[in-house]
Amino acid sequence: MRQILRRPTLLAGLIITVILVAIAFLSLVWTPLSPTKMQIVHKLKPPMAQGLLGTDQFGRDLASMLMVGAWNSLSTSFLAVAIGATIGTLVGVTVAAIRGLTETVVMRACDIIFSIPPILSAMLFGAFIGAGRFTAIIAIAVFMVPVFARVTLSAARQIWTRDYVMAAISMGRNRAKITYVHVLPNISNQILVQVTIQLGLAILTEAGLSFLGLGMPPPTPTWGRMLSDSQTFMGQAPWLALLPGSAIALAVLGLNMLGDGLRDLLDPRDNV
């Protein structure tokens, strides 16, 4: 605990993330108003004039939309990263255990996936199965796989050179068992740090997809679409762009700070 308090980056990141997650969960049971309720007579009211954060061009309550948007954005990103991290880690540790030609093939395949922008693949998915939460999750997860595969591979390769692993090999333990007992526990910190950082990117990508109309369809509020809808209202209602924009920036900032802080905290070299 003292370790955390001594690190302002980590602390700030943690606070921001916890607040956002709390708001996201709160939106499941309570919002000030229904986020889809249109009240045309109250349209384009600035913050505090109507509701806490004002209303959009349809007179919907922005505070409620942002809250539900937080849930949609965070849940989509968490799921996508969870899927990507699981598959990517499995691929990484497996390849580290096998090495050889497999490593070359798998890593070049990762390079190929890296070369395709996620927005492009999301558009392809969208054309086949229609835009929506599922499309967004898959599109983001696909691009998380090579990230985690690379990180775990390089971390796991180091572990495989350690004396205790050598000892286990010489004792005749099979490679799957070594991976499970020795490798995974020793690289879990790196994976955790990577998950946190990738979450920030996933939120950004999800916002980008919604911005382009490839995210969840209306009336489900998402930060990205709120931003996209606000473009032409920028002059008369700047809060329409500033609020979801700040929400996205804050979420990404918080997760990145949390990730950076965790990396410092968990880096074994610092603890010597």
Added chain:
Amino acid sequence: MPRLTLSTSTGFSRRTFVALSLAAGVALSALGSAQAAPKTSLSLGMSVEPSGLDPTAAAPVAIGQVTWQNIFEGLTTIDKDGKVQPQLADSWTISPDGLTYTFKLRSGVMFHNGEAFDSSVAKFSIDRARAADSVNPQKRYFASVDSVETPDAATLVVKLKSPTGNFLYWLGWPSSAMVAPKSAADNKTNPVGTGPFKFVNWAKGSQVELAKNPDYWNKAGTAKLEKVTFRFIADPQAQAAALKSGDLDAFPEFAAPELMASFDGDSKLTTVIGNTELKVVAGMNNAKKPFDDKRVRQALMLAVDRQALIDGAWSGFGTAIGSHYTPNDRGFVDLTKTYAYDPEKARKLLKDAGYGSGLTFTIKAPQMPYAQRSSQMLQAMFADVGVTLNIETTEFPAKWVADVFKGGNYDMTIVAHAEPMDIDIYARDPYYFNYKNPAFNEVLKKVDATADAAEQAKLYGEAQKILAEDVPALYLFVMPKLGVWNKNLKGLWENEPIPSNVLAQVEWAQ
């Protein structure tokens, strides 16, 4: 938009910058340098670039908005009040049975390539439009033509199979333009007409340039400008920026009503709200359950608060309509009260029709802001009466035309119908509404059978009432023409009885 990458190889702080720049969402469009407008040239903006420049070969209204009355002219024309006026035909007589039209053509009219206009050219143009392999977008308007004869160079006789009361009006449309036999095939990329402007150049994706035709046949109607540039800018923010910087002199159909207020107080620009023929209509597939039940369609109409929809979707600009007809069409009747907003009654009607426990269907909404926003408004209003509306975004025009317009594969859709006086679309078979009502078809047949304006107006009134009662589509509102142009610019049309930009009489005030 900044490009998003998922690479881990760069520093983390850079991502924060990407996040912030996306979040701000500010597109800094490079503003062109403002230059003092020369008094004889005009730079005019349009949201949509035409697909070609031959109005007799394809339907998009943008084609006529560039070429009609500027490059191309017709036997008749339509003036700024929507009335038929003579043009290349000086005068005409109609036989008492309404079957024979004898046109007296103007002499001394030359096409831009030097070809002379005479009765043989007029016959060529009409025959080309009605030929079996014609791709004319309004080919049906020529369906009643039986034969075209040319007794002499200045006389054209058109014989019809059946009386067609609107024949002269249709001849004024962009799709009825007179084209020269030698150049007709190339009009799509190099249009040659008889109009006050000549085509100069088309930089695809950017602009079309026209220059004054010094040899125009009508000396009184000679263009007052030397040069006109049509520029195509899709993004409303960029449109506003180009106007404010002086890069554009005029935007006759500005795309974003919510940005109109940003021109208030501008020392150079004036805003002019006119009317158009753009009827925003949510068509239903009348052949498909549950829309084959009139009560369901009526209930959905009752669920719509038109004024709230106009306020929410189009910033309050627009006029509510109760049928497929606009206030500037002749014989207009206000029918917004036939099924005025009454959610209580809507719920009851739905219950009577057997949908008391709810109803779910999908609207295929094109990407245009008016369609997207209106769909969201409908979604909220329908929810109030227990109807769940799913919104599926579709691409307009290509995908929409294939899927909805031609394929008929939809529950509900929403588009603005641009053609004036197109109430007859409900009598067409097939047409995407799949609406079939013999009584309605009968009324429209009677319109054709008479040339008496008062009688026609009365019949159009009847037709409007049948649609308002039957609700084959939800009649929402007529879009306004949001004109923004330089205060010193005179002669642009305030209203739009037909999609157009008629520029011959446009000039700069001294």
